[in-house]
Amino acid sequence: MIYFTDGTKEGFLTAFLCAYNDEDALLSSVQTQLALGQATVFVAADPQKAAKAEARLLSYDKDCMQDLFYLLRSGMSDREQIAFRYFKLLADRKRPVRGMLAEDGVIAACECIRKVTYEIHRMHGFVRFMESASGALYAPISPDNDIADLLVPHFRARLPEFPFVLHDVVRKKAAVYDGTNVFTAPLQSAEIVLSADEKKWQALWQRYYASVNLPQRERLKQMRGYMPVRYWKHMPEFDRQEPFPMETPV
Amino acid sequence: MIDERRLRILTEGAKFDVSCSSSGSKRKNSGGMGNGYPSGCCHSFTPDGRCISLLKILLSNNCIYNCKYCPNRLDADVPRVSASPEEIAELTLDFYKRNYIEGLFLSSAVDGSPNDTMERLVRTVKLLRTQHRFHGYIHLKGIPRADEALVREAAKYADRMSYNIELPSERSLKLLAPQKSKESLLLPMRQLCEERRVFREEKRKGLFLPAGQTTQMIVGASPEKDGQIVRLTQSLYRNLGLKRVYFSAYVPVVHDRLLPDRPAGQLHEHRLYQADWLLRFYGFTAEELAPEDEDLPLDLDPKCAWALRNMQLFPVEVNRAPLEMLLRVPGIGGRSAQKILEARRYTKLTFEHLKKMRVVLKRARHFITAGGKFYGANSDTAVRNLLTAGEAGENAVQLSFFSDAETALSALTGEL
Numbered sequence: 001m002i003y004f005t006d007g008t009k010e011g012f013l014t015a016f017l018c019a020y021n022d023e024d025a026l027l028s029s030v031q032t033q034l035a036l037g038q039a040t041v042f043v044a045a046d047p048q049k050a051a052k053a054e055a056r057l058l059s060y061d062k063d064c065m066q067d068l069f070y071l072l073r074s075g076m077s078d079r080e081q082i083a084f085r086y087f088k089l090l091a092d093r094k095r096p097v098r099g100m101l102a103e104d105g106v107i108a109a110c111e112c113i114r115k116v117t118y119e120i121h122r123m124h125g126f127v128r129f130m131e132s133a134s135g136a137l138y139a140p141i142s143p144d145n146d147i148a149d150l151l152v153p154h155f156r157a158r159l160p161e162f163p164f165v166l167h168d169v170v171r172k173k174a175a176v177y178d179g180t181n182v183f184t185a186p187l188q189s190a191e192i193v194l195s196a197d198e199k200k201w202q203a204l205w206q207r208y209y210a211s212v213n214l215p216q217r218e219r220l221k222q223m224r225g226y227m228p229v230r231y232w233k234h235m236p237e238f239d240r241q242e243p244f245p246m247e248t249p250v
Numbered sequence: 251m252i253d254e255r256r257l258r259i260l261t262e263g264a265k266f267d268v269s270c271s272s273s274g275s276k277r278k279n280s281g282g283m284g285n286g287y288p289s290g291c292c293h294s295f296t297p298d299g300r301c302i303s304l305l306k307i308l309l310s311n312n313c314i315y316n317c318k319y320c321p322n323r324l325d326a327d328v329p330r331v332s333a334s335p336e337e338i339a340e341l342t343l344d345f346y347k348r349n350y351i352e353g354l355f356l357s358s359a360v361d362g363s364p365n366d367t368m369e370r371l372v373r374t375v376k377l378l379r380t381q382h383r384f385h386g387y388i389h390l391k392g393i394p395r396a397d398e399a400l401v402r403e404a405a406k407y408a409d410r411m412s413y414n415i416e417l418p419s420e421r422s423l424k425l426l427a428p429q430k431s432k433e434s435l436l437l438p439m440r441q442l443c444e445e446r447r448v449f450r451e452e453k454r455k456g457l458f459l460p461a462g463q464t465t466q467m468i469v470g471a472s473p474e475k476d477g478q479i480v481r482l483t484q485s486l487y488r489n490l491g492l493k494r495v496y497f498s499a500y501v502p503v504v505h506d507r508l509l510p511d512r513p514a515g516q517l518h519e520h521r522l523y524q525a526d527w528l529l530r531f532y533g534f535t536a537e538e539l540a541p542e543d544e545d546l547p548l549d550l551d552p553k554c555a556w557a558l559r560n561m562q563l564f565p566v567e568v569n570r571a572p573l574e575m576l577l578r579v580p581g582i583g584g585r586s587a588q589k590i591l592e593a594r595r596y597t598k599l600t601f602e603h604l605k606k607m608r609v610v611l612k613r614a615r616h617f618i619t620a621g622g623k624f625y626g627a628n629s630d631t632a633v634r635n636l637l638t639a640g641e642a643g644e645n646a647v648q649l650s651f652f653s654d655a656e657t658a659l660s661a662l663t664g665e666l
Binding site: 101107128129139203204212213222 | 251252254257258262264265279281282283284285287289291292293294295296297298299300301302303305306341344345347348349350352385386589592593595596597599603606607
């Protein structure tokens with residue numbers, strides 16, 4: 001049986017209860033092409049059932065909801081199934097399974113969580129703000145995982161005096177810090193009026209980027225490993241018509 | 251706003267400093283801009299594979315010193331420019347605000363006297379910290395022969411400071427950087443080490459170099475053997491409490507009868523970094539890695555080489571070996587060792603498990619058993635041959651990255 005959920009935590013926990021005794025259960029929040037004859041059920045989130053499941057799981061592992069939180073933020077289409085296998089193992093063993101690193105279900109969950117937390121760390125570095133005429137900062141992002149709002153605490157802590165918008169242009173939503181409050185809101189597209197100097201600072205950054213490189217030591221494979229090409233599109237250092245000129249050493 | 255030409259010249263003068271780390275500081279934001287990021291944060295990567303974490307820049311490239319290996323030495327025919335503290339502060343703040351950088355790595359040629367130069371560096375950092383309330387990461391290069399009081403003042407505002415010892419022996423330093431002396435470099439390092447210790451012991455308010463000190467040396471420009479370099483590195487960690495020692499393979503840009511004509515290999519540099527890691531994170535001592543008058547082998551990484559000299563200790567059983575021993579198995583790093591430790595609490599590990607856990611077995615299989623099973627080669631010679639053969643393949647690729655003559659400048663360093 002395939003159990004479709006709405007992608008929320010309550011939806012997952014409700015489906016978890018329904019599917020727990022089903023040997024061939026498959027959980028998903030993504031509409032997929034179904035093989036002929038596969039039985040499906042849409043599980044509506046039920047707060048009572050979800051609370052029951054949560055209490056039970058927490059009694060086995062008090063930190064497990066943190067795992068679920070990150071798993072459901074994953075951009076992988078089989079995230080619910082990965083979470084299901086992990087929590088089924090937890091429910092079977094009735095004690096924390098996080099350290100059972102030789103178990104397939106734990107390996108998959110750990111890798112999935114690591115992808116999310118690693119992308120959060122990466123984005124702390126890769127986000128590029130542009131300054132608008134009002135002084136507010138705006139950064140378009142297109143992360144693999146649904147993490148826009150999870151980036152806010154980091155930037156709020158270091159730029160408390162600057163309102164900013166982190167715009168997930170793929171999921172069409174924005175995480176906003178208005179100088180006092182933090183909230184998320186749907187956002188299709190944004191028209192930004194740039195500050196007078198914004199383009200000049202971007203040009204200086206491009207110049208810096210080109211100058212600090214050691215062209216004689218080119219190692220593009222390593223570069224792309226650390227900073228995959230999919231992250232480049234919102235970075236001004238790559239916003240150039242022609243490839244980087246080879247700077248001649250002074 | 252600084253102009254593109256000066257930004258370029260001052261950046262190109264600074265880029266040979268290897269350090270780009272922004273880790274180690276927990277500086278808080280108390281209004282204004284910025285804070286520390288204890289694990290460090292990379293903001294971009296350049297096509298040479300290096301990360302950009304800090305805005306690495308010189309205050310001036312106008313130098314009164316004439317160090318043989320340096321592109322900014324007095325004799326060099328290069329355009330001379332400088333930036334004002336205000337320009338550097340503005341650049342730092344505007345880059346930081348846009349999240350281009352994690353902070354500033356400020357250095358300078360010795361422009362005028364050492365004290366004048368150091369004073370301008372300190373003024374820049376102080377301007378950022380006090381007037382602009384900037385709490386992001388600042389790595390400040392120290393100028394040898396500057397007054398003690400200036401050094402102390404700098405440490406109040408910087409997260410990390412570094413003096414480059416430049417060369418691995420006093421004799422080479424005398425020969426190649428005659429205006430610097432061992433004492434002029436070690437004195438301020440000792441001063442900072444001591445004052446930091448006192449500051450921490452007395453639990454004084456504020457911060458004093460929270461990210462400590464680092465240094466850098468050129469290898470391959472002078473005759474010191476790796477055994478000597480590794481011992482020097484170890485003593486820098488032990489006696490001066492340094493956080494990092496950086497190495498930079500020498501590449502000739504300047505023709506001088508005192509300097510070799512051929513570049514030192516990048517692979518050589520890589521081996522030294524591997525040895526450095528073994529000292530810092532794997533519990534090795536310099537004495538275990540290489541005899542004082544010998545180089546590290548190029549055809550094997552230093553951990554493999556050590557293991558092959560100590561085959562009587564292997565194979566170890568992954569289900570029982572203590573962490574210290576797991577860390578000494580070639581191919582098993584810190585992360586794998588921790589995973590093994592955790593996983594074996596619940597189950598008896600097999601090779602199948604290790605593979606699923608992504609423990610790299612290419613080298614490790616010759617040195618471990620899992621559940622009593624052994625899948626390595628059956629003689630020491632066979633192990634050696636397999637390991638060096640594997641390395642030769644990797645090296646062929648590595649050398650093709652670095653070995654061409656155009657590598658000029660690429661590993662040169664020694665900026666002040």
